[in-house]
């Protein structure tokens with residue numbers, strides 16, 4: 131660890147001692163292949179959690195491509211990198227989408243870990259102060275598995291892998307699961323754009339079986355559920371709305387809510403050891419320690 135990272139770690143440690151609301155659950159939503167519905171799931175998962183009374187932050191860590199800002203229909207020209215560089219404060223980049231729902235525009239380039247300015251430390255503490263008030267912090271990682279995505283997967287409380295029934299997406303999902311299982315032995319799967327529930331479960335069982343037969347390390351692959359191919363979803367994304375809001379009684383919303391029920395159940399029944407992973411400042415600390 132370099133001296134700057136060491137200094138930052140000390141400050142974050144101090145902030146942790148001063149903090150008493152260490153409870154933020156970090157969820158990482160990821161996929162092998164792009165375009166499988168991660169941002170659609172992240173935004174609607176966030177919306178469903180907010181409806182249940184939770185305070186939720188959603189962090190767009192995908193590079194380049196406009197993503198969550200489009201879905202939420204907001205404009206951003208600054209992101210977390212600008213905060214880390216000391217060019218603006220976190221308050222200036224956090225976008226309040228609605229009551230209890232905040233978007234943090236991210237940037238997954240490795241530049242984010244080049245701590246250059248002393249201002250960064252102050253900014254990060256501010257960041258963890260705000261983010262520790264959240265119940266859930268959802269990271270839309272973007273597709274593929276670069277070093278930063280791996281770091282997010284390693285330190286998240288729950289990793290959610292998304293795939294679609296397409297054979298190349300399944301192959302890519304499996305390749306991702308293989309690497310992710312080295313980082314986190316609890317993984318969750320959502321099968322998106324299915325014909326029906328049966329297809330989703332069938333794909334889960336196939337992936338789980340291949341994993342069981344081929345992976346050397348232990349892996350608990352939990353099936354969170356499937357979301358059918360839906361005109362409402364496609365239309366909502368075009369209209370820049372979220373189907374869980376615009377069509378709360380649709381099949382898509384029902385399926386998404388079942389996924390949220392399963393996710394909450396999964397979080398409540400985790401092994402006690404993994405429950406220590408629970409605040410943004412701790413999350414940041416874990417990120418820093420791994421560099």
Ligand SMILES: Nc1ncnc2c1ncn2[C@@H]1O[C@H](COP(=O)(O)OP(=O)(O)OP(=O)(O)O)[C@@H](O)[C@H]1O
Nearest residue numbers: 164165166167168169170323358359360363364367
């Ligand atoms: N269940 C579904 N039914 C119909 N269309 C869907 C469904 N899920 C996703 N889509 C469509 O697929 C497209 C990709 O979805 P989304 O942007 O959420 O994927 P992504 O995994 O975030 O992509 P990227 O890897 O580029 O970030 C969207 O335009 C959306 O219209």
Ligand SMILES: [Mg+2]
Nearest residue numbers: 168169192197
């Ligand atoms: Mg996306």
